[in-house]
Every structure is written in C-alpha cells, then in structure tokens.
Amino acid sequence: MSLEHHKDATLRYQQQVDNSRDYVLPFIQQEFPQLDGLRVMEVGCGEGGVLTPLLEKGCQCVGVDLAPARIELAKSYLGNYLPSGQLRLIAKNIYDVDFLGEFRNSFDIIILKDAIEHIPDQEKIIGHLKQLLSPRGQVYFGFPPWYMPHGGHQQICANRFLSMVPYIHLLPRPLYKGTLRLFGEENDIVSELMDVKSTGISIERFEKIVRRQQYKITRRRFYMINPIYKYKFGVSAREQFKPIASIPFVRNFFTTCMYYMIKPE
Structure with a gap:
C-alpha cells in the first residue's frame, strides 16, 4: 500500500x-x-x-x-x-x-x-x-x-500486506526479492527496495x-x-x-x- x-x-x-x-x-x-x-x-x-x-x-x-x-x-x-x-x-x-x-x-x-x-x-x-x-x-x-521495523522502506510496496509487515527487509536477499515478486511488486519497486537493502x-x-x-x-x-x-x-x-x-x-x-x-x- x-x-x-x-x-x-x-x-x-x-x-x-x-x-x-x-x-x-x-x-x-x-x-x-x-x-x-x-x-x-x-x-x-x-x-x-x-x-x-x-x-x-x-x-x-x-x-x-x-x-x-x-x-x-x-x-x-x-x-x-x-x-x-x-x-x-x-x-x-x-x-x-x-x-x-x-x-x-x-x-x-x-x-x-x-x-x-x-x-x-x-x-x-x-x-x-x-x-x-x-x-x-x-x-x-x-x-x-x-x-528497525520498517528500515527497508517496505512501506512503499503496492501490496498492502507487504507494506505493513515489520522486519521483512531483514530476510536474506534472495528470499526477500522472491517474496516481493511473489506478491506482485513492480520491477522498479523491487529494485528500489533491494538498493535500500544494500545501503x-x-x-x-x-x-x-x-x-x-x-x-x-x-x-x-x-x-x-x-x-x-x-x-x-x-x-x-x-x-x-x-x-x-x-x-x-x-x-x-x-x-x-x-x-x-x-x-x-
């Protein structure tokens, strides 16, 4: 959301x-x-x-x-x-x-x-x-x-559930990326969130x-x-x-x- x-x-x-x-x-x-x-x-x-x-x-x-x-x-x-x-x-x-x-x-x-x-x-x-x-x-x-609970900026997710889940950004990179794609996030959102995970x-x-x-x-x-x-x-x-x-x-x-x-x- x-x-x-x-x-x-x-x-x-x-x-x-x-x-x-x-x-x-x-x-x-x-x-x-x-x-x-x-x-x-x-x-x-x-x-x-x-x-x-x-x-x-x-x-x-x-x-x-x-x-x-x-x-x-x-x-x-x-x-x-x-x-x-x-x-x-x-x-x-x-x-x-x-x-x-x-x-x-x-x-x-x-x-x-x-x-x-x-x-x-x-x-x-x-x-x-x-x-x-x-x-x-x-x-x-x-x-x-x-x-912190939303330190990965996952609140920008289009999917309402993902945008509200705390600490999800702490998942290992492949699992986090796969979860974002599974819930239908657009490529630009996935890319932005993975960049934040790196920095x-x-x-x-x-x-x-x-x-x-x-x-x-x-x-x-x-x-x-x-x-x-x-x-x-x-x-x-x-x-x-x-x-x-x-x-x-x-x-x-x-x-x-x-x-x-x-x-x-």
Whole structure:
C-alpha cells in the first residue's frame, strides 16, 4: 500500500516543512542558536521542504539533488527565494570537481535528512563532506536505523500486506526479492527496495564511520517514534527510553529514527 505522500509531491513537501520546523530546526539550533546568515546545504534536498524553515530564518541555502525533476519541484515551491540569491537549487553530484571548487569550506551546516541510508559508500561521502564545511561547520544527519521495523522502506510496496509487515527487509536477499515478486511488486519497486537493502545503515556502523573519518558527535537523539510519523500517521514523536538506547545493536530494532550533529575533530 503506497502511502499518499509517495504519490503527492505537495503533501510530501508540506510534511517535510512541518517536520523540519518542529524537530530538525530545534535540534540544529542547540548547536547554532543564531541561524540568520548561516550558509546551509542540503544533500538530497528533494522538494526542498527541509530547507524552507531555514530560509525563513534568514539562512543562505543551497539544495542539491541528483534528480533534475525533484530540483524543478523544489523551484516550484521555493521560487520566491531564488531571485535574491538566498537559495540556489542544483542538480549535480557533490563529488564533481567544479562543485567542490565552488563550495570548498563554504557551509556552516550540511543536512542529510533521510538520505544517508540511500547512499552507496557512506564512508566516502561522510569523509568528503569535511571539504565543504566552514571552520565552524557541522553536519546534521537524520535517518532510520536499518534494523528497525520498517528500515527497508517496505512501506512503499503496492501490496498492502507487504507494506505493513515489520522486519521483512531483514530476510536474506534472495528470499526477500522472491517474496516481493511473489506478491506482485513492480520491477522498479523491487529494485528500489533491494538498493535500500544494500545501503541501509545501523547506529553502530554510522558511529564507527564517524569516528574513523575523525569527526566527533556533538549531539545525538534516539527516537522510539520518528517525528515524521506525526505528519504521516498522526502519531506523536517519542524519544527512545534511555535504557534501550544504551544497549548496542539491540537498540536498532526499537529505534525508528536517529538525529545527529557531527563536526570534524
């Protein structure tokens, strides 16, 4: 059962705005209380909803996405910020030499919201982001741990049963793929879900990469109930119980979302 926001870009954009304004922005402001004038980049900006509250606070923003169609959508929602230069929206790979040449050491805040779990070679991109940070810069990450009940994004399945089954993404690859096909999922959905299975990231793996790339975690928050569920399902966000959050690996199965701020050591 594909959820409504998967098909409705305007609804998806508004959910991003609300979640960013109510949860992402306050989290970032614990490290950057004064936002006016800060330079911000979002990697995988999609429709631009996460950036909207930051623009409203006076940030200078750059939104980057590999999908030109999503950049065009962002322009349709955020066009008022483009003429002044407060916002730039770019369909480009941040590894491109000309991108690095233009934006090296530029950003006070880099945002990856629901993005890192889709990116191959997560160690490479986390290391690469250092080159784009200003001397005081930090990176915000928000993502669902891979082992949580719907960490495989199986909610995008057309089949209602499959979309609701928790932990099904943890099946071995051949069995998972075969199950998706057995229940009639289209090839593009199967391909997307198998890609997520290849790139999904756990809490421990993320933190290991952060340490190896010589960052330090400045702020961390575990959510038992992901804040975005408030806007998708009407269920209030809830932070994870501290005893569960303290148990490595086990916490992945019961934590639906992680927020981090990290900065180079």
